[in-house]
Amino acid sequence: MALHVKTTVNGDSAEFLCEPDETLLDALRDRLGLTGTKEGCGTGDCGACSVVLDGRLVCSCLVLAAEAEGRSVHTVEGMAKGEELTTLQRKFLEHAALQCGVCTPGFLVAAEALLNRNPDPTEEQVRYWLAGNLCRCTGYDKIVRAVLDTAREMREHAHA
């Protein structure tokens, strides 16, 4: 029996039909066509499906689609505003912090969540916050540099 879910995704109202055992990840990708969020494992171990649900960073493969009812979901597709990338997205490109790019949406969502709560993280804090996001291509070096550089630039603009 299909469930009817009404929710908000990236600021826009959205609704879909889903099975009771369908995950939020499946609903985003298959019902709403938002394929930016990726499935790497389906068991909450890789972070490629990271989204923010009502302000909280979650693995969308561990959230039921039905749980999005009446709540607000933020995905990678909601970061840039039209042509304008966020500082974080720009820094990922400048630092070559992606190679294949499949883990990148998850990292962007997770890193943004970090910087929202801590605008001046240490390298260690960045590494431990992002420990739930697996990357197999980069060895994490350029990702960490991109996040730290984003934090630095955002702090400079805040003080300007």
Place this chain on the structure above:
Amino acid sequence: MVKVRIWGGLRVHTGGEAEVEVDAQDLRGVVAALGARYPEMKPALEGGVSMSIDGRLYTNRWFEKVRPDSEVVVLPRIVGG
């Protein structure tokens, strides 16, 4: 005539000889000459081999020239990932 070095495993077909001399102008000629002289080597050769000419590796170049003074080495087919 050019000297051709055979890797260890194929030497069982040459009676233990590590280096043989064949009459060939290119890599296809080398493979053909080896197969003609050592018929038991043919399956291994047909399965695919890589060859080194003066230190450069070739896997798929029939008409790559070999000179009488070239160092030619027959190797198993090399793959990567």
Place this chain on the structure above:
Amino acid sequence: MPKDIATRTFKQVGTRPLRPDGIEKVTGRARFGADFSLPGMLVGKILRSPHAHARILRIDTSAAAALPGVKAIVTAKDFPEADDGLHDIRMNVMAREKALYDGHAVAAVAAVSAAVAREALRLIRVDYEVLPHVTDVDEAMKPTAPILHPHMVTAHESPEAKRPTNVAGKYEFGHGDPEAGFRKADHVVARTFKVEAAHQGYIEPHACVANITSDGQGDLWCCTQGHFMVRAISAGLNGMDLSKLRVTASEIGGGFGGKTTVYIEPVAVALSRKAGKPVKIVMTRDEVFRATGPTHSASIDVKIGATKDGRITGAFAELRYQGGAFPGSLADMGAMAAFACYDLENVRSIGWDVVTNRPKLAAYRAPSAPAVCFAVESVIDELARKMGMDPIDFRLKNAAREGTLSSYGPTYQAIGLEATLRALKAHPHYKAPLKPGQGRGVACGFWFNFGGQTCTSLNIGLDGTVALSVGTPDIGGSRASMCLMAAEELGIPYDKVRCIVADTASLGYNDVTDGSRVTFSSGLATITAARNAIKVMCARAAAIWGIPEDAVEWVDGHARPTGPNAGNFPPLSLADIAAQSHQTGGPIAGHCEVTAEGAGVSFGAHLADVEVDRETGAVKVLRYTVAQDAGKAVHPAYVEGQYQGGAVQGIGWALNEEYVYGKDGRLQNPGFLDYRIPVCSDLPMIDTLILEIPNPGHPYGVRGVGETPIVPPMATIANAIASATGVRMTHVPMSPPRVLKALSEA
């Protein structure tokens, strides 16, 4: 190719522009394998053997076929045997008389939804006769081992050895007399090592969409390192003409060699044809671990002897590699790579290719080399310590150089091993102080790189911008490098070139993206295509000016007369010539179809500092430096990325990653929780040193770089652990329980 590399100054090659596919990747718009859909698409799912080894007596699909919503079912019957050289892969894609490993595909369905497909799989009845299994390489070589393939013979052994066996081949390399060499030595070290199997661990599971009509034509979308290979095998297994199957490579979420073959693609093609609808198959993570292509596991004996002045007098290695249920464990390449770094008078290496009840091996970044490098470089380190020699000096004293007869046969041309070792020795990391409980290790490694069949096509638009089509999927950012090389040759800005990976209908055959070959081969083909286009443009300029073609040259993006005698015409830019192309002879293009060869071998050396926790056995990597020769770094940020990424994969294998098999022959850890790859908090920054000793076989001197970085790390870490604790680890991964055990036994 002009040999002007040493004197050439590049204007764009060597810079760090933003990659062309960057914005779509940071906004989630890039489409990977599972991101593609077609109207009316069915969901395909695969039924897999739960047994490590079993005869398949009967498959009854009738109940599944009767389930509403099921549109097609396939088994091995749908992939008839043919004499086409695809026997092993056909059997791996779909089991025939036997299931050979836990996870081996037995049947597949296409249905209107994932739920119906899963239910259909539950309704398929398979009658198995469970057989004894073997998963360990040494066990599989014993005469009492369960036999996988009754007709297997050991290739290259003397013809008399003809009993049933799991040993598929024996490979020998070397020259001189190692036994005599050991007798001359003052110090000899001999050890046996074990290396467990690892997986490439790409974050994106295999995924594809097939759309085939009943007349045997259609399209296939998939994530792959080689869409021409996918076409060849999928068409071959389904009895289709090559030209009738068009394969498009999606963006790929990691490959590292694991996506250089097929698993689900021929199955999706078969299901789509039978159902008369598009079919999408996406592997789960569980399936990826159980049923794609991990590395071999290995058991390796190494013996090396040296005189007290530090010269190696004899070296011997015997490698036993199991590559899963089919021959091809790459024991031959491991035996070739074993002593490739050294200049040896007496050397011998033997490789045994063994089958076991495990998934069929697929390549993983320099496949075969990391395991044997772990063994050899550990013994080298132990020897150096015994003799009280600095580990880099010991290696320098025996390093292969130009003119060295390699241990696997050819004589080396100009190579970068010595320079790499010296660069590492001069790096501040080498002299940085260590605290108690910390240790430092060094190791060097080798890999062949290669060329292969490559086709590119370069088309110049009327507005003077360039569309470059290559046939090698981009797994590391190579499109940016292709644009740089085209822009460099043509003399136009980087952002006037757009590079795409074209489908199989648009270009001639391209070998897979592997062997660190793309920047070398597609780069070479791109440069050639650009030079061909330049010839056309010079001819057009000559026609416009009414002067002979050989009186026109191309400089800085312009055609101009070669000298005052040729004529006094102002230069014509590429854009000028393009704008008039429709009137001067038609659209302007350059293309290149080549088997690129002469790639040149690659060496790297790594340095690591570790701290060993004596209570838990945990090893923390404090500092890591990679030095490697790139020939010419076209886009330095991506070369650094390869060094860092490959090193971290090696560190993961060194410290945690392994396939764990239970007594039932089933994989115990098919998920990222228990197959633990490095996470961000495990690691420090990874420093990189890019050396550039040009490769004479490439117009810019490029050497492949992608694979070599994974070769040294396991030995580097083992040597660092030895330095920290005095204990020699001989079993990889050097996970906390193993380290603790070794410490307690010391």
